Amino acid sequence: xxxxxxxxxxxxxxxxxxxxxxxxxxxxxxxxxxxxxxxxxxxxxxxxxxxxxxxxxxxxxxxxxxxxxxxxxxxxxxxxxxxxxxxxxxxxxxxxxxxxxxxxxxxxxxxxxxxxxxxxxxxxxxxxxxxxxxxxxxxxxxxxxxxxxxxxxxxxxxxxxxxxxxxxxxxxxxxxxxxxxxxxxxxxxxxxxxxxxxxxxxxxxxxxxxxxxxxxxxxxxxxxxxxxxxxxxxxxxxxxxxxxxxxxxxxxxxxxxxxxxxxxxxxxxxxxxxxxxxxxxxxxxxxxxxxxxxxxxxxxxxxxxxxxxxxxxxxxxxxxxxxxxxxxxxxxxxxxxxx
Amino acid sequence: xxxxxxxxxxxxxxxxxxxxxxxxxxxxxxxxxxxxxxxxxxxxxxxxxxxxxxxxxxxxxxxxxxxxxxxxxxxxxxxxxxxxxxxxxxxxxxxxxxxxxxxxxxxxxx
Numbered sequence: 001x002x003x004x005x006x007x008x009x010x011x012x013x014x015x016x017x018x019x020x021x022x023x024x025x026x027x028x029x030x031x032x033x034x035x036x037x038x039x040x041x042x043x044x045x046x047x048x049x050x051x052x053x054x055x056x057x058x059x060x061x062x063x064x065x066x067x068x069x070x071x072x073x074x075x076x077x078x079x080x081x082x083x084x085x086x087x088x089x090x091x092x093x094x095x096x097x098x099x100x101x102x103x104x105x106x107x108x109x110x111x112x113x114x115x116x117x118x119x120x121x122x123x124x125x126x127x128x129x130x131x132x133x134x135x136x137x138x139x140x141x142x143x144x145x146x147x148x149x150x151x152x153x154x155x156x157x158x159x160x161x162x163x164x165x166x167x168x169x170x171x172x173x174x175x176x177x178x179x180x181x182x183x184x185x186x187x188x189x190x191x192x193x194x195x196x197x198x199x200x201x202x203x204x205x206x207x208x209x210x211x212x213x214x215x216x217x218x219x220x221x222x223x224x225x226x227x228x229x230x231x232x233x234x235x236x237x238x239x240x241x242x243x244x245x246x247x248x249x250x251x252x253x254x255x256x257x258x259x260x261x262x263x264x265x266x267x268x269x270x271x272x273x274x275x276x277x278x279x280x281x282x283x284x285x286x287x288x289x290x291x292x293x294x295x296x297x298x299x300x301x302x303x304x305x306x307x308x309x310x311x312x313x314x315x316x317x318x319x320x321x322x323x324x325x326x327x328x329x330x331x332x333x334x335x336x337x338x339x
Numbered sequence: 340x341x342x343x344x345x346x347x348x349x350x351x352x353x354x355x356x357x358x359x360x361x362x363x364x365x366x367x368x369x370x371x372x373x374x375x376x377x378x379x380x381x382x383x384x385x386x387x388x389x390x391x392x393x394x395x396x397x398x399x400x401x402x403x404x405x406x407x408x409x410x411x412x413x414x415x416x417x418x419x420x421x422x423x424x425x426x427x428x429x430x431x432x433x434x435x436x437x438x439x440x441x442x443x444x445x446x447x448x449x
Contacts, residue, residue: 023386
């Protein structure tokens with residue numbers, strides 16, 4: 001191997017391992033063909049081109065061509081799954097508005113000052129319902145527009161809350177706004193929606209949306225009857241557990257354990273971020289909580305974290321078991337990536 | 340796929356493949372020739388574009404060969420790719436003809 005070739009191969013490490021396994025020799029051949037005989041080092045332009053190509057390859061959500069080079073993209077696939085599931089979770093908030101309205105009809109006018117603020121937070125989730133429907137209908141560009149609307153409405157809600165002096169509620173909503181923005185940004189990735197729907201399945205997405213909405217309503221109902229504010233962060237882990245169960249119905253996803261593990265990592269990171277922002281809010285508002293309710297909240301959040309981590313571990317372990325089983329009986333099914 | 344206009348590098352790659360299957364380096368050289376040296380496709384950008392083309396089923400793999408210890412993978416245009424290229428070429432031709440005609444009408448023609 002010449003010096004130049006070794007240096008090129010080192011630059012190619014910018015590409016993910018699976019891509020390199022399929023393509024590295026081919027790309028090196030093109031590089032060496034194009035290089036004049038006296039060339040010893042890759043130029044700066046070469047390096048920039050390869051690093052950028054590597055980054056693009058890492059984040060791509062490719063659909064696997066029929067007769068192209070089938071390159072599994074575990075991170076790309078994991079992100080694609082998150083891309084389609086997140087709008088479902090964000091849309092699940094929409095039933096809260098209806099719930100608040102029916103609670104008000106009971107003429108419990110003590111709630112009145114808060115009710116207005118909660119109802120004002122309603123248009124955002126409605127926009128996300130539209131985005132979720134467009135995701136399932138595989139219209140990524142329209143879904144992105146609806147999602148951008150949802151983010152704008154969510155941000156307006158937080159700004160209005162803060163302006164009215166309700167810092168506590170505003171802080172709680174910041175995490176949601178960040179997740180909302182992330183959800184919209186993910187929808188902009190080319191091919192992500194198609195790949196995500198392909199991996200998860202429309203039926204499963206509908207189940208996640210419905211299940212998350214029910215969980216959200218349940219938690220909201222508990223909130224309406226108590227003084228302690230159960231962290232809304234519980235909706236997300238509950239929905240993730242639900243999703244893990246639903247994903248097990250979909251063997252296609254589990255055939256690639258790398259995808260399941262990466263998915264678990266992404267989900268756990270998202271949940272940890274929500275928890276942390278919730279914790280920050282509690283710490284800054286310690287004065288208003290009774291010690292009892294604070295302890296209750298921390299215990300509930302610890303339990304929720306444990307459930308999510310267990311679900312992630314089960315998903316990873318279960319997928320390994322499925323792969324081993326398939327390997328034993330029908331090895332040909334284990335092509336690189338989904339069929 | 341949408342009927343958005345093709346970007347120039349993608350258009351040139353499909354053009355290069357339309358005359359027959361080629362491997363990566365041949366595509367690179369052909370594109371440079373076609374654009375009279377204007378468009379140099381480095382391998383990173385070339386393969387990003389090829390990946391996208393194969394994803395959209397506009398191109399596919401033809402065969403693989405090993406010569407002088409170097410792996411060469413040949414790509415070819417699909418039926419869908421040829422149709423897309425033809426549509427795009429027709430669109431550009433109509434635009435170009437219109438531009439030349441209008442320049443003549445305005446007394447600015449070459």
